[in-house]
Amino acid sequence: MQKHLLEEEHKMFQDAVKAFMEKEVAPHNKAWAEQGHVSREIWQKAGAQGMLCMDLPEKYGGMGIKDFRYNAIVGEELAKVGASGPGFILQNDVMAPYFTEYFTDEQKERWMPGLISGDIISAIAMTEPGTGSDLQAIQTTAIDQGDHYLLNGSKTFITNGILSDLIIVVAKTDPKSQHAHAGISLIIVERDMEGFTRGKNLDKIGMKAQDTAELFFNDVKVPKNNLLGKEGQGFYYLMRNLPQERLSIAATGCAAAEAALDMTIQYCKDRKAFGRPIGKFQNSRFALAEMKTEVTIARTFVDQCIMELNKNKLSVEKAAMAKYWVTDLQCKVVDQCLQLHGGYGYMSEFPIAQAYIDSRVQRIYGGTNEIMKEIIGRGMGF
Ligand SMILES: Cc1cc2nc3c(=O)[nH]c(=O)nc-3n(C[C@H](O)[C@H](O)[C@H](O)COP(=O)(O)OP(=O)(O)OC[C@H]3O[C@@H](n4cnc5c(N)ncnc54)[C@H](O)[C@@H]3O)c2cc1C
Structure with missing residues (x-):
């Protein structure tokens, strides 16, 4: 900040x-x-x-x-x-x-x-093998059995999926509800519950140090006192909290872009070609100047969003703008920074190579950047 x-x-x-x-x-x-x-x-x-x-x-x-x-x-x-x-x-x-x-x-x-x-360690399980962006289409059910819910279904791409002890699972307590979102509730599953199993740690192209897994629920008896909030309110709770999640992704993206730029500025001072530091070439200077400008704009915007969130004034649309624009920028910046590192930028041991592969998912999770544009578009009345 x-x-x-x-x-x-x-x-x-x-x-x-x-x-x-x-x-x-x-x-x-x-x-x-x-x-x-x-x-x-x-x-x-x-x-x-x-x-x-x-x-x-x-x-x-x-x-x-x-x-x-x-x-x-x-x-x-x-x-x-x-x-x-x-x-x-x-x-x-x-x-x-x-x-x-x-x-x-x-x-x-x-x-x-x-x-x-x-x-x-906690996790939230929304996404299913058959649906991600379209949350209302989830198939996981939690059926009222008196003193407990019977949970059935599967989730995928869950962050902290292997290590987590407490998982908020998005499930339909009223699958027959006419309004898909009205039947959604949040159910807390704990590590050792019978019928709850985890798939293997998924093999991702980046973010390799973070466990991401599939979760399976087969007749899991979840006690009623593991319901989060009120039954049927899950979709509303998710919509309420997603702006903070999206701002969080934007803030991380902004910090990662700043870090990539800092290491590249240093590299451009140290690395020489044709008898001078590569930063002295006009192309490198312009590329660095453009990135510095855009990252500064991102920082200003993200910080403004943080201060608005603190005052409960961050709108859903603005959080979506931050998530989509800053993570797109992050990917552009790390790509350009990698280019300025030449062949070394492609070597795994160089931090910029790591930043490049780790950045890509930022445009996908937390709601894809296309969904962010949908949200912004809807905010304009379309
Ligand atoms: C590393 C990683 C960690 C994750 N962690 C979690 C987690 O902890 N918990 C969790 O619940 N999920 C998690 N996810 C899942 C993530 O949130 C979803 O992958 C994401 O929401 C997209 O859903 P999907 O993969 O089903 O893609 P789809 O919804 O199938 O989308 C495929 C493509 O279609 C586009 N698309 C879909 N609908 C529209 C539309 N209406 N308009 C325009 N374009 C559209 C998308 O933008 C995308 O480009 C994680 C994913 C990854 C990769």
């Missing part, structure tokens, strides 16, 4: 997060990518440092402050060390609002301490 938007407490938090990422995360990136997931220990370490679910109440170990600047700092510092593995952003930015807004007191007691300490 721009410095003038950070107060003293944010700066102290930023220093601590930066030191943590450099010492505890960056050295493990490669090993985690090889094994396909991070360690549970890193979650607990992050929890011990106060970097998880910061807005949850102090009573359970959180900071009790709803201020997205803290969330953005965690995402930025992860991006700066090129860490694609730890799913902290999912837990902090995507999941935490569901916990604060919809957990009952009993659920708070049961789960909040672990979510804050990193002992409980």
